[in-house]
Amino acid sequence: MDGILIIYKEKGYTSHDVVAKLRGILHQRKIGHTGTLDPQAEGVLPVCLGSATKLCDMLTDRSKTYEAGIRLGLETDTQDIFGQVIKQSFVSVTDQQINTVIQSFLEEYDQIPPMYSAKKVNGKKLYELARQGKQIERKPCRVFIDSIEITSCNFPDMTLNVQCSKGTYIRTLCHDIGQSLGCGACMTSLVRTKVGNFNLEQAITLAQVEQKRDDQTLDSWIIPVERAFEQYSVVTVTPQSERLLMNGNRLEMRDLQDGAQKADMVRVLDSHGQFQAVYGWDDEKNDFKPIKMFLRSGI
Secondary structure (H helix, E strand, O other): OOEEEEEEEOOOOOHHHHHHHHHHHHOOOOEEEOOOOOOOOEEEEEEEEHHHHHHHHHHHOOOEEEEEEEEEOEEEOOOEOOOOEEEEOOOOOOHHHHHHHHHOOOEEEEEOOOOOOOOEEOOEEHHHHHHOOOOOOOOOEEEEEEEEEEEEEEOOEEEEEEEEOOOOOHHHHHHHHHHHHOOOEEEEEEEEEEEOOEEHHHOEOHHHHHHHHHOOOHHHHOEOHHHHHOOOEEEEEOHHHHHHHHOOOOEOHHHEOOOOOOOOEEEEEOOOOOEEEEEEEEOOOOEEEEEEEOOOOOO
16 A cells, blocks of 8 residues: 555554554555654654655654643643642632643744653654663754634643644643643643644544445545645656656756746656656756655556
8 A cells, every 4th residue: 555544543552552453454575654742742743654754754754733621820840731740739729820831832932842742852753761760961953833713712721733743743832831830730631633734534543444444445544645745836847857766867857848937846757747756956956856756656
């Protein structure tokens, strides 16, 4: 199977667990996920099958949207409700204060990765050190919060809708909001609702994958590789330049059929209209250079 399958990751599974189970269900080794979700988190996890595994790094870069539960007045060692409580505080903040603090995290901010994370420092995963009772200095990482809003409130619990860049720890965002309010906070739940253009409506559970495999309807849920690049314009090579494309060579404007225009990224079709690659425009050399090749035989 080749393409993208949107899995609804359930609680208790790591992203690696999902890949391992899918290999057994689909009897296919070449499978990769596009970014980790904490075991207690749920939601959208795009998984790449077959030749689509070349996409994994590109899909990891996409923006993500989350629905996160946050509780004010409670701090834990893992920054979520599942950790050891280290501090409880009386909460005395107004709605205006909460809104002002939350909006202050919009756009760029420097976030210190949590100790309980898979991020590596000097070759060691932070959570491995944390489980040994060790705390080490972590350099802040610049993250970008596109939008953040309160969608429900049952004080001291709230639900936030957050759209953010890759590498953003929502647990840490909740923690940082609590610190700014002066009462502390931790994350109580997390559902990833969107990765790039992929959303919950496209997601199915592992049990559903197995069921659809058995009733032979799974193919309709596998998204073709080209769909991941729908936001890019299309160029088509001429029959004379087809060999250049199939060998992964650079392409000049003269190698493309009429109507081709410069763009940062484009989908490249062969002369038969079949998607074969993603190319990017090179201003210095005034041509298109290959970014990702998905060459398909049959020409």
